[in-house]
Amino acid sequence: MYHLIIDYFQMNSGRFLTMLTDHFRISLCSLLAAVLIGVPAGFCCVRFHVLQKPVSTAFGILRIIPSLAILLLMLPVLGTGAVPAAIALILLAIPPILENTIAGLRDVPPFLLETAGGMGMTGRQVWMRVRFPLALPLILTGMKTAAVEIIASATLAARIGAGGMGDLIFTGIGLFRTDLLLIGGISVALMSFSAGIFFHLLEKIILKYKRF
Amino acid sequence: MAHAIEFQNVTKTFQGSLRNAVDHINFTAEEGEFITILGSSGCGKTTLLKMINRLYEPDTGKIILFGEDISSMNPVKLRRRIGYVIQQIGLFPHMTVGSNIAMVPNLLKWEKEKTDARVDQLLTMAGLAPEEYRNRYPAQLSGGQQQRVGLARALAADPKIMLLDEPFGAIDSITRARLQEELLTLHRGMKKTFLFVTHDIEEAFKLGTRVMIMNEGHILQFDTPEQIILHPADGFVSSLVESAREKERFWEKFK
Ligand SMILES: Nc1ncnc2c1ncn2[C@@H]1O[C@H](COP(=O)(O)OP(=O)(O)OP(=O)(O)O)[C@@H](O)[C@H]1O
Ligand SMILES: [Mg+2]
Numbered sequence: 001m002y003h004l005i006i007d008y009f010q011m012n013s014g015r016f017l018t019m020l021t022d023h024f025r026i027s028l029c030s031l032l033a034a035v036l037i038g039v040p041a042g043f044c045c046v047r048f049h050v051l052q053k054p055v056s057t058a059f060g061i062l063r064i065i066p067s068l069a070i071l072l073l074m075l076p077v078l079g080t081g082a083v084p085a086a087i088a089l090i091l092l093a094i095p096p097i098l099e100n101t102i103a104g105l106r107d108v109p110p111f112l113l114e115t116a117g118g119m120g121m122t123g124r125q126v127w128m129r130v131r132f133p134l135a136l137p138l139i140l141t142g143m144k145t146a147a148v149e150i151i152a153s154a155t156l157a158a159r160i161g162a163g164g165m166g167d168l169i170f171t172g173i174g175l176f177r178t179d180l181l182l183i184g185g186i187s188v189a190l191m192s193f194s195a196g197i198f199f200h201l202l203e204k205i206i207l208k209y210k211r212f
Numbered sequence: 213m214a215h216a217i218e219f220q221n222v223t224k225t226f227q228g229s230l231r232n233a234v235d236h237i238n239f240t241a242e243e244g245e246f247i248t249i250l251g252s253s254g255c256g257k258t259t260l261l262k263m264i265n266r267l268y269e270p271d272t273g274k275i276i277l278f279g280e281d282i283s284s285m286n287p288v289k290l291r292r293r294i295g296y297v298i299q300q301i302g303l304f305p306h307m308t309v310g311s312n313i314a315m316v317p318n319l320l321k322w323e324k325e326k327t328d329a330r331v332d333q334l335l336t337m338a339g340l341a342p343e344e345y346r347n348r349y350p351a352q353l354s355g356g357q358q359q360r361v362g363l364a365r366a367l368a369a370d371p372k373i374m375l376l377d378e379p380f381g382a383i384d385s386i387t388r389a390r391l392q393e394e395l396l397t398l399h400r401g402m403k404k405t406f407l408f409v410t411h412d413i414e415e416a417f418k419l420g421t422r423v424m425i426m427n428e429g430h431i432l433q434f435d436t437p438e439q440i441i442l443h444p445a446d447g448f449v450s451s452l453v454e455s456a457r458e459k460e461r462f463w464e465k466f467k
Contacts, residue, residue, distance in 0.1 A: 109300075111298060111300040111302050112302050112304065114267065114298070114302070115296070115298060115302030116302075116304075117267065117291070118262075118265055118267055118291055118296040118298075119291060119292070119296060119315055119316055119319070119365075120288050120289070120290075120291035120292030120293075120316060120319055121288075121319060122288050125319070129304075130304060133306045134304075134305070134306060136306075207306075208349075209305055209306050209307075209349040209351065212349050212351040212352045
């Protein structure tokens, strides 16, 4: 087995790197898009009360549907390739980001908001200088959850032709090649793990005040 | 010379409430006075205070600061000219002590050197060595130190009026007594008008140049501590004074 894995890397390191970067790229793009949608949507839900129920219900339902199902449901609508896969991943990643943004913005203690207003901050300044910074820890947690989910689900995205580590895993399944399965599986696990570490470090750096 | 604060027939009713939280209130306060507002829970002290910086709007009547009707002023600008401290202090946990104190100067776009100098000056005044405390976070301070920073922050842009809503309510009695002394010293050194809400009668009489006694949205008496003790306006006030005397006698027994 060990030999097989060594052999694989000797002969296919270029191919491996392509799959790794494809996997990384689609995950990163999906995460960024999910943040760009999820955080403003969360803000709107807290700012305009009427929106909260319908929006969170919609994404709540989305959350129950398994990621593979979302991927396959995309097929007839958008066909195959990286774009429909990314859309499915984005849909998957929005709920944790949205929910955490809402919780973070909503749970800022009222007396802090009152002090902020009482000191003469404008409504906008209260959002930018108090509410968002105080919601940031929860928003980052949501992003971490989303990143881990995206990296795992991007494996399935290979099924609709998006490339990535999933290619290797599905090939391994098809050919009964345990070595390929191991390489693919461990790579995905390591990517997930690195994403977790990355967010952990990010929190440590930008949320200095949380240390005390 | 206009009064620092003038209330003209001010009434505030909250929606769904049958009673006026603040009921046809008239009073004036002069520059440099230290006014304590005393009354039991729910009598309208906080409501009265929050109408001054327009966190609440009165339903009827006028509030005039230094001759200017506040209803015609921009609320944001008004608030930047008034110091405001609450019981929960409300220091921003994600900002250092220095940034907390610099908040209003920054909102007013002061130059950085001026703001930094002001922060150090205020920290020193609050008895906190600037080099040591400037870059700490609020969570790294004791309750008493946090309240000192809260006061320093409210004083940062040198407001003429300070609104203090039970600032020492959650602080142990020894620290509280020390903070009271510090506040008195602070007030003596500047020509500011303080409005200080409390429901501790000793605190009210110790700090106030005049004491406003409220009940159910009304002002029962507004006078110097001596006058209130010598000539209580009605039964409620005399029972309040009596209850303080009672406490005094309790401690006398152990002398
Ligand atoms: N935001 C609000 N909405 C509705 N009713 C309110 C609101 N704020 C205060 N009230 C009511 O107005 C009355 C006066 O409240 P206020 O907070 O001014 O009392 P207080 O004297 O500050 O009491 P405490 O000593 O407990 O702080 C109370 O009956 C209270 O229930
Ligand atoms: Mg109150």
